[in-house]
Amino acid sequence: xxxxxxxxxxxxxxxxxxxxxxxxxxxxxxxxxxxxxxxxxxxxxxxxxxxxxxxxxxxxxxxxxxxxxxxxxxxxxxxxxxxxxxxxxxxxxxxxxxxxxxxxxxxxxxxxxxxxxxxxxxxxxxxxxxxxxxxxxxxxxxxxxxxxxxxxxxxxxxxxxxxxxxxxxxxxxxxxxxxxxxxxxxxxxxxxxxxxxxxxxxxxxxxxxxxxxxxxxxxxxxxxxxxxxxxxxxxxxxxxxxxxxxxxxxxxxxxxxxxxxxxxxxxxxxxxxxxxxxxxxxxxxxxxxxxxxxxxxxxxxxxxxxxxxxxxxxxxxxxxxxxxxxxxxxxxxxxxxxxxxxxxxxxxxxxxxxxxxxxxxxxxxxxxxxxxxxxxxxxxxxxxxxxx
Ligand code: PLP
Numbered sequence: 001x002x003x004x005x006x007x008x009x010x011x012x013x014x015x016x017x018x019x020x021x022x023x024x025x026x027x028x029x030x031x032x033x034x035x036x037x038x039x040x041x042x043x044x045x046x047x048x049x050x051x052x053x054x055x056x057x058x059x060x061x062x063x064x065x066x067x068x069x070x071x072x073x074x075x076x077x078x079x080x081x082x083x084x085x086x087x088x089x090x091x092x093x094x095x096x097x098x099x100x101x102x103x104x105x106x107x108x109x110x111x112x113x114x115x116x117x118x119x120x121x122x123x124x125x126x127x128x129x130x131x132x133x134x135x136x137x138x139x140x141x142x143x144x145x146x147x148x149x150x151x152x153x154x155x156x157x158x159x160x161x162x163x164x165x166x167x168x169x170x171x172x173x174x175x176x177x178x179x180x181x182x183x184x185x186x187x188x189x190x191x192x193x194x195x196x197x198x199x200x201x202x203x204x205x206x207x208x209x210x211x212x213x214x215x216x217x218x219x220x221x222x223x224x225x226x227x228x229x230x231x232x233x234x235x236x237x238x239x240x241x242x243x244x245x246x247x248x249x250x251x252x253x254x255x256x257x258x259x260x261x262x263x264x265x266x267x268x269x270x271x272x273x274x275x276x277x278x279x280x281x282x283x284x285x286x287x288x289x290x291x292x293x294x295x296x297x298x299x300x301x302x303x304x305x306x307x308x309x310x311x312x313x314x315x316x317x318x319x320x321x322x323x324x325x326x327x328x329x330x331x332x333x334x335x336x337x338x339x340x341x342x343x344x345x346x347x348x349x350x351x352x353x354x355x356x357x358x359x360x361x362x363x364x365x366x367x368x369x370x371x372x373x374x375x376x377x378x379x380x381x382x383x384x385x386x387x388x
């Protein structure tokens with residue numbers, strides 16, 4: 001018997017929208033030209049890229065020439081950090097938060113090993129950065145502040161406009177990793193006041209391996225990928241034409257459905273989180289109750305291991321996550337949950353469900369039917385519970 005799959009891990013990746021696939025397909029076949037070629041095959045591909053650039057720019061209220069296509073969110077974050085610090089030899093201090101994605105954390109670690117100084121702003125129990133702390137951390141050496149728009153594990157949405165204004169007043173560049181927010185909630189670069197912003201296509205029903213970095217006109221950063229001068233000399237390498245076209249289509253679709261989808265997903269999220277917290281004892285919501293992504297539920301279920309719950313849910317066809325997808329192959333407790341002040345055991349007992357475009361009420365019913373059984377079964381065997 002095959003079980004119906006219930007996919008509730010949209011923060012890890014989203015299914016590619018069929019219209020996105022359809023838009024991409026011709027660029028693998030007839031439209032295979034190299035966008036740098038001057039004959040018509042090439043120019044058709046160039047036109048498709050520029051069309052996609054307008055769509056991506058449109059979603060975030062940017063100008064098309066401020067969009068640089070990259071190989072995804074990780075590359076965009078790397079480019080923002082390394083590009084700005086290497087462009088300014090006089091300043092060597094970066095401010096970021098303790099709960100950033102690995103793309104930022106590891107880039108900061110790399111830079112620290114090369115003599116840069118990094119301040120990791122702490123967060124409160126709800127996952128929020130305190131703007132006063134950010135202000136106090138700025139020195140004459142500070143070149144960049146980078147704080148993510150919303151966290152991929154707990155969904156907490158940061159006060160980016162406030163933080164970016166503080167940075168701007170001090171003459172410090174501001175980057176935000178908006179990989180989890182773009183397409184989910186309104187993201188406008190002017191409203192946020194950011195200099196740089198990272199996006200990834202596969203989090204908004206587009207293809208994997210393509211993303212963008214928004215770079216506000218006038219921002220000084222050195223290229224990160226050297227090559228044939230593509231992307232106005234900002235990112236060398238023949239463009240991923242089908243990927244970029246798919247990304248453009250995905251942003252166009254997102255712009256059209258965002259207003260209806262966010263409240264629909266929030267209602268599913270509320271029912272899922274509310275019922276788990278009510279019906280299963282010793283459960284706690286992680287992250288901010290209201291300042292969070294509409295699709296995110298992150299709950300610690302005491303006395304059970306997240307990994308065991310995941311495997312048992314998987315046997316029932318339910319896909320969820322514990323910690324972030326990128327770190328779930330290692331058994332280290334999530335740095336995000338630890339930064340909220342959770343004990344190691346509670347961090348290990350966390351489950352993240354992220355609903356999406358095709359999640360239905362029946363999907364939520366199924367989780368609410370299966371999860372309590374899984375928890376009871378595991379708690380009955382739990383050495384943690386016995387030692388209580
Ligand atoms: N930043 C955040 C907040 C993410 O959630 C992710 C993906 O998990 C990334 C960056 C990396 O994006 P990509 O998978 O496109 O490299």
